Amino acid sequence: MKGLPGGMAQLMKQANQMQMRMKKAQEELAVKEYEATSGGGAVKVKVNGDHMIVSLAIDPEVLKSGDVEMLQDMILSATNEAVKTARDTSAKEMEKISGGMNIPGLF
Template identity: 55%
Template sequence: MYGGNMGNMMKQVQKMQKQMAKMQEEIQEKVVEATSGGGMVRVEVNGKKEMVSLTIDPEAVDPEDVEMLQDMILAAVNEGLRKMDELSASEMKKLTGGMNLPPGLF
């Protein structure tokens, strides 16, 4: 009685799974940039949530205040990770049409 509808739904789910897998691969190739300290520290984070680049302006290196440099690095890395999370969520939302699917469903 419901067999045809269930078959169609399963095909749609499988299609969405393939699309999501492809999109996840594409996201892993993307890179976002974040800065802190007015641009004195710049990082790039990829879609695998790996920091792939770190640039520190020599003026940010003060042997008397290493803590400030550490804070700027942490701030830039955390901002890069946040930006990548936002990008990933935005890309997935395009695919799922705004459905709030639980993490790990696909």
Template identity: 55%
Template sequence: MDMSKMMKQVQKMQSQMSEVQDELAEKTVEATAGGGVVKVVVNGQQEVVDITIEPEAVDPEDVEMLEDLVLAATNEAMRKVQDMASKEMGKLTGGMNIPGLF
């Protein structure tokens, strides 16, 4: 394979990766904890964009429980968004695991 052809393929892949990253930025995932009393929404850029806490989750005598629920929902949302990003990038890379992509 000549070098110019390979460089064109690399440039094409970079362009496609940029498009996928833009698409991921538009997508969100949602995770809940405590039977749905805490909900966290994360976008494809791994930013928390919304947290909803139902009033019944708020117990002034047990703040630690609420903290645990928020943490659990956030961690689950992050796992989901990483899985989503890996799947989308996997479509582009043909399933190759390229370090640093996601």
């Protein structure tokens, strides 16, 4: 960073440090898991920080009703809630690092 005016060199250094902190946070968030349920716990879905489903549990009692549409709705509801939690958690962590600045390309 030689040749840059003092203030600009410091700004570049801070931006690089922020980017490294964000990358580390993203790596940590990717391995976290987020669980949501629906139907009073009849369906449980767990997703990771990359929004991939890592587990799905269905209470066998739900299957006895034979209501496929209800089961599908419960799976969708639990999955969407788990993904929303993962996304919201990630956004909050990135905001802590960036100080609320929305910097395109960093996350």
